[in-house]
Amino acid sequence: MPHVLVLNASYEPLGVVPLRRALVLVLENKALCLEESGAFLHSETQVVPAPSVVRLKRFVRVPYRGPVPLTRRALFARDGGRCMYCGAVATSVDHVIPRSRGGTHAWENVVAACRRCNHVKADRHLREIGWRLRHQPAPPTGLAWRIIGTGHRDPRWLPYLQPYGAEDVMARIDSVADAPVRALTTG
Template structure:
């Protein structure tokens, strides 16, 4: 089922919801459709264009959500789907400082890696192997990462996410797809 980007009344991205939920918001006059997906939804009496981006009519106060959660999908998006050791297509997650040696499961210690590098590195430090990271791991910043980290994306969302740091993230994700 397709997903829809939901914006606050101030155009701040709030989240991604299933198409059915977005359509209910529009039909109940709680949201306005800003972008259409090109598809149409039919009922017995009405044909409605399927939304891709909706904006709420009333402002919703969102409490502070803290840092972006560390998920596999968000990690692969941050690293562009590439191994941080050799640059090959990443298929697994690796701890730079192994957990068996006191490393934490945190953004600055977790990277995407290919199966081969993950197997060769095992529970050793990079210094022991003479390896270097392609980029220093860091937590992603910007509100757009909450949306992009879900894995649901649509090119029509980019203009609404750009002010919140989406350009870099979308470019990295497009690198995964290519």
Template sequence: MPHVLVLNASYEPLGVVPLRRALILILNDKAVSLEDSGALMRSATCAIPAPSVVRLKRFVRVPFRGPVPLTRRALFARDGGRCAYCGGAASSVDHVIPRSRGGQHVWDNVVAACRRCNHVKADRHITELGWRLRHQPAPPTGLAWRIIGTGHRDPRWMPYLQPYGADDALARIDGRTPA
């Protein structure tokens, strides 16, 4: 099912919801559609363009949100789905400093890795193997990461996410240095 970007009344990104939830917001007159996906949602009596971006009509006060949660999906988004050691397609999660040696499960110590590199590294330090990281792991920052970290991306969302660091986030995902 397609997903829809939800913006606050101030155009601040709040999150991503399924299309069904976005349609309910529009039909209950709680949100307006800013971008359409091009598809039509039909009922017996009407047809509504399926939204891609919706904005709430009333401002929703959002409490302070801590750091971006460390999830497998967000980790693969941060590393662009590439192995931090060889650059191949990543399929597993690896701790740079193994947990058996005191490493923590935090953004600064977790990277995406291919199955082969993860197996060869096992519970050793990368210095013991003579390996180097392609990039230093760090926690993602900015509101755009909350959206991009969900794994759902739509090009129509970019104009609404750019003021909140989407260009830097996508550059990091694609392996480029942020401009």
């Protein structure tokens, strides 16, 4: 099911909701459709364009959200869906410093990895096997990461996310995803 970007009355991004929820907000006159997806939803008596971006009519006060939560989906978005060791398609999560050796489950210590690299590395330190990370892992920051970290991306959202660092986020994700696959370095 498609997802829709929800903006506050001030155009601040609030989150991503399923299409059905966004359509209910529009039909109940609680939100305005700013962008349409090009698809149409049919009922017995109506044809309604499916929204891609909606803006709430009333301002919603949002409490402080803290840092971006570490989720598998957000981690894969940060790393562009690529293994941080070899650049292949990532299928698993790996702790750079293994938890069995005192590593934490934090943004600075968790990376996306392919099955092969995760299996070969096992619970060893990188220096023990002579590997290097393609990029130093760091926690993502900004409102754009809250949206893109959901794993749902739509090019129609970019103009609404640009003031919140979306171009930097998209460039980082795309540069990691488009980087050439590198062989593992041993030494």
